[in-house]
Amino acid sequence: MGEEDEDSSDLATTDTDSTSGVEMRLPHLESEDVEQLPAFAQRRARLAAQGRDVGAHLVPFSLSYDRRRDPPREGECQHKLFFKIDGASSNCVRNAWRRAGFERTSKGGWNLWWGRPLKFQEHKKLNEYQKVCHFPGTYYLGRKDNLARNVSKFRRSKGPSSYPYLPVTYILPDDRARLLQDWRDRGEKGLYIVKPKASARGQGIRLVAKPDVEIKKGANVLVQRYIDDPLLIDGRKFDMRVYVLVTSFDPLRVYVFKEGLARFCSQEYHGENGKVGGYKSKLRHLTNYSLNKKSAAVEEEGDGEGIKWSLSHLKERLAAMGHDPAPVFERVDDLVVRTLLSVEDKINANMGMYVPHRGNCFELFGFDVMLDSALHPWLIEVNTSPSLATEWQLDKRIKNQLAVDMFNLLGVCGYSRQGMRAREEPPKKDAGFADKLRRQEIATGRRPPLASLTEGDADLLMECDEEQALAGSFVRVFPAPGSERYLPLFASQRYSNVLLNAWQQTPRSQRPPLPAPGAGKR
Ligand SMILES: Nc1ncnc2c1ncn2[C@@H]1O[C@H](COP(=O)(O)OP(=O)(O)O)[C@@H](O)[C@H]1O
Ligand SMILES: [Mg+2]
Numbered sequence: 112m113g114e115e116d117e118d119s120s121d122l123a124t125t126d127t128d129s130t131s132g133v134e135m136r137l138p139h140l141e142s143e144d145v146e147q148l149p150a151f152a153q154r155r156a157r158l159a160a161q162g163r164d165v166g167a168h169l170v171p172f173s174l175s176y177d178r179r180r181d182p183p184r185e186g187e188c189q190h191k192l193f194f195k196i197d198g199a200s201s202n203c204v205r206n207a208w209r210r211a212g213f214e215r216t217s218k219g220g221w222n223l224w225w226g227r228p229l230k231f232q233e234h235k236k237l238n239e240y241q242k243v244c245h246f247p248g249t250y251y252l253g254r255k256d257n258l259a260r261n262v263s264k265f266r267r268s269k270g271p272s273s274y275p276y277l278p279v280t281y282i283l284p285d286d287r288a289r290l291l292q293d294w295r296d297r298g299e300k301g302l303y304i305v306k307p308k309a310s311a312r313g314q315g316i317r318l319v320a321k322p323d324v325e326i327k328k329g330a331n332v333l334v335q336r337y338i339d340d341p342l343l344i345d346g347r348k349f350d351m352r353v354y355v356l357v358t359s360f361d362p363l364r365v366y367v368f369k370e371g372l373a374r375f376c377s378q379e380y381h382g383e384n385g386k387v388g389g390y391k392s393k394l395r396h397l398t399n400y401s402l403n404k405k406s407a408a409v410e411e412e413g414d415g416e417g418i419k420w421s422l423s424h425l426k427e428r429l430a431a432m433g434h435d436p437a438p439v440f441e442r443v444d445d446l447v448v449r450t451l452l453s454v455e456d457k458i459n460a461n462m463g464m465y466v467p468h469r470g471n472c473f474e475l476f477g478f479d480v481m482l483d484s485a486l487h488p489w490l491i492e493v494n495t496s497p498s499l500a501t502e503w504q505l506d507k508r509i510k511n512q513l514a515v516d517m518f519n520l521l522g523v524c525g526y527s528r529q530g531m532r533a534r535e536e537p538p539k540k541d542a543g544f545a546d547k548l549r550r551q552e553i554a555t556g557r558r559p560p561l562a563s564l565t566e567g568d569a570d571l572l573m574e575c576d577e578e579q580a581l582a583g584s585f586v587r588v589f590p591a592p593g594s595e596r597y598l599p600l601f602a603s604q605r606y607s608n609v610l611l612n613a614w615q616q617t618p619r620s621q622r623p624p625l626p627a628p629g630a631g632k633r
Contacts, residue, residue, distance in 0.1 A: 140583070142211070145171035145519055150580030154522055157573055172518040174511060176210045192523070198226025201499035203507070207514040222523055231465045239468040240524050245495065246360060246472045247461035251454040253495035255333050256282050256308040265453035269600050274453065276446045276490045279336045282308070284329050294322050302337035302390055311494070313399035318390040338489050342482040344428060346379040350398040350491055351422060353478040355447050356517055356585055358578060359469065360458045362571070362607035365451060366520065366585035367444055370509050371422040374398045377406035411503040419505060434486060443480055443488050444588040448597055450478070450490060456602035473521055516583030550606040560613035561623050569625035571607065572614050590615040
């Protein structure tokens with residue numbers, strides 16, 4: 112169900128993972144380097160100015176063990192940082208925390224939660240230091256039937272051209288008649304792929320040529336038009352795993368990791384004369400690594416040789432084949448943003464009801480995208496717990512860095528009960544009718560967004576800038592240059608999105624100064 116189990120079996124293993132000896136193409140930062148970044152210092156200063164007990168609590172993450180954390184230096188904060196795992200996790204995540212000085216706990220008082228999504232009600236107890244690795248309700252994306260429903264609702268509301276990336280999908284049993292009509296309209300020739308509504312790893316998936324007889328009446332499954340002209344490389348089909356990090360839905364902030372994976376079928380596709388041969392053979396048609404690794408002689412080879420490549424290697428190959436990868440991956444970014452837009456109103460409704468603090472939730476998604484022979488990207492599914500297993504050196508190289516960059520970007524902060532008690536309540540920001548009106552006018556375009564910035568706006572804009580500056584190999588795709596074109600695609604215009612987009616589009620030299628914290632009270 113979009114939840115690809117991680118390597119839960121290795122929970123008990125000692126973490127001997129190391130990145131040493133692995134070729135690093137991504138920048139490699141030491142903790143000291145991260146701390147030297149102006150954005151890191153700004154983040155620390157901003158949080159401290161709000162009365163938060165940050166100090167030494169705001170830790171840098173890195174690929175090497177931070178020796179300064181063990182034991183704590185004289186005068187350094189003694190409060191520990193804790194992570195809690197409930198569900199599956201991976202070495203690359205646990206090691207990133209341990210290197211930064213976190214300890215694992217099975218109790219409360221944790222700073223970072225990893226694993227299963229919390230129940231909606233469980234969010235209510237979160238304090239502002241806690242971060243949870245899911246937003247409430249992302250199964251709207253992670254379950255295949257929900258994804259299809261949400262995308263089709265989005266297309267109904269914003270027009271068919273608003274989302275050109277999902278293969279035509281039927282949710283059975285309700286859509287059976289429509290499916291059969293589609294098949295007949297295509298001269299009873301097209302292939303369909305039948306999937307359980309909530310499953311993973313290629314389990315229960317099959318291809319059918321005669322849906323009228325091959326799919327039982329009353330079957331409770333999802334059926335999609337099969338993309339039968341995939342782009343082939345060395346005669347084999349592949350799909351791409353794109354890592355997407357969302358740090359906020361209001362305002363929407365979306366990052367795509369520069370590196371990712373291409374997963375290949377272990378057998379050749381054999382498409383001839385527009386016909387697909389051997390459609391019952393999973394190893395030709397399904398790109399799931401978990402299926403193909405069982406095929407004989409699949410071991411790690413050099414990047415670009417086996418059944419799993421890095422995306423950078425794939426891009427090189429595309430270029431060598433005469434395809435410019437840049438526009439292809441721009442369309443992939445567009446696919447990512449539009450997919451998230453199809454659920455942002457629902458997730459924000461849950462956030463409003465259950466989540467007490469703006470920074471409580473984040474989520475790493477695994478978007479699976481296939482290219483057809485015209486290089487059009489198709490969304491296959493969204494995984495809400497993408498596997499971060501590091502079976503191959505290639506996985507280690509990519510996923511260790513992914514974990515470190517993700518946590519640096521998020522800015523995980525320590526928790527101190529005393530600090531919480533001692534500290535003054537932060538001033539309520541921007542409350543009141545006048546401010547509501549101001550926000551509404553900005554959201555509806557009746558007031559220029561940057562003309563009357565408040566302290567709360569300043570805090571938000573600084574938070575976003577810091578996050579972006581600490582993003583490592585994550586690239587922000589929303590908001591980003593040109594992303595104001597997405598604003599009409601939101602279910603309702605949010606003030607925060609308009610504000611952040613305006614900030615993003617305005618050259619630095621023309622931006623108004625931000626009000627200093629506490630300025631409003633003086
Ligand atoms: N509409 C489609 N057209 C072509 N290939 C598809 C299509 N849908 C899925 N596939 C192939 O089948 C694999 C498994 O499908 P997916 O929806 O990802 O299910 P699972 O959750 O089991 O991984 C994909 O990785 C892809 O290779
Ligand atoms: Mg899949």
